[in-house]
Amino acid sequence: MGEKLQVAIVGLGLVGASAGLALRRFQDRVYVIGHDRNPEVAGRARKMGAVDRTEWNLINTVRSADRVILALPLNEIHDTLEAIAGELKTGCVIVDTADVKKPVMAWARELLPDDTYFVGGHPIVVADEATLDAARADLFDQKMFCLTPDLRTNDTAVRLAADVAEALGARPYFLDAEEHDGLVAAVEHLPAIAAAALLSLLTTSSGWGDLRKVAGGQFFASTLLSAADGQAAMDGPFANREIVALWLDRLIGELSAWREQLLNGEEEAVVAQVDRGLAAGRSWLLAQARGNWDDQAPAVDMPTAGSSMRDMMFGRLGRMPERPRRR
Structure with a gap:
């Protein structure tokens, strides 16, 4: 050598x-x-x-x-x-x-x-x-x-x-390290918990036998976990659980607000929120693919x-x- x-x-x-x-x-x-x-x-x-x-x-x-x-x-x-x-x-x-x-x-x-x-x-x-x-x-x-x-x-x-x-x-x-773990709690661990919870909710439902027949691309995308198994998926959230719990509280509040808007028929407001989210998501994906974060200063x-x-x-x-x- x-x-x-x-x-x-x-x-x-x-x-x-x-x-x-x-x-x-x-x-x-x-x-x-x-x-x-x-x-x-x-x-x-x-x-x-x-x-x-x-x-x-x-x-x-x-x-x-x-x-x-x-x-x-x-x-x-x-x-x-x-x-x-x-x-x-x-x-x-x-x-x-x-x-x-x-x-x-x-x-x-x-x-x-x-x-x-x-x-x-x-x-x-x-x-x-x-x-x-x-x-x-x-x-x-x-x-x-x-x-x-x-x-x-x-x-x-x-x-x-x-x-x-x-x-x-x-x-x-x-x-x-503390700043890192706070950021990752929001963009890695919270999505993992949300996907796992949705997957658990639906697959343990008494109607799963019928639900699975019509589950398609949206179900796949919404329940996709990047980890190979449950242990790997949950190691991070549990090690970071105090911060993840705070983000879960915010997510629960957000879901409650969306529930009320849905029941109240506030379609225009919800569509606008979805469009803003989609635009931000597309911008993120493009920047992530290019590795171009010039609008952000080093931490x-x-x-x-x-x-x-x-x-x-x-x-x-x-x-x-x-x-x-x-x-």
Whole structure:
């Protein structure tokens, strides 16, 4: 492998495999090792070229890594950090991809040694399904990659984590963990709860046998969950439950208002609200696809890596930084 930068990806689903495929752009300079608890998934990721090789043993996966990407469900991160904490190289940079950041940041501070770097991460991507089959090299291109350093995070860690995001093709977006979790509660966890509740209401109804026969595109769109199973779908909302509950209260109030407008025959007002929502939704989808959020300022005024991505992959990240200060 020579002087290749070694990147370990733990978790080879949609995000992990897409990260590996993105890093293939630098395959002459970067060597990617992958691990997944499901050997079949690991083998498929290797076959599709997402990793150079796979390791069935977690410790062997990360022991020599310069960078570690934890592309894992929230409920697997604590135990994984605990398992790898004593095996990481000095100066190793660890970034996770979970959609809740406060608990992850706390676990990292508790478990990881002082001679490693950790910055919470959360790539904002849209995919038809959250499976390995949907993985692609351009999944992160021009998409926001949230990074949540705090006041204890070493400056070098912030720079290196931003470089990792840029290497995947993403745009680093800095904000603190509490702000991140508050935003995600509204646009990720609330929709998940709403979709799951609607799905539960209808499929447990005594009339489901007939309802399912006429359920079509609107039912599909309204009950679509991006997670592969219930545990993955609800990990985030439960970890973030206090803020999610506040948004649920607002949703319940909104539904009550719409109910009254419906019963009162206020069709014109409701149609206008729907049209405004559709226009805002189309604008969001276009901006999300293009990665163009020029009308919004960065959440936190932090230095970005700018044009340093290639320096990172081929130069700066290849050099051992100074020993980190306490996170």
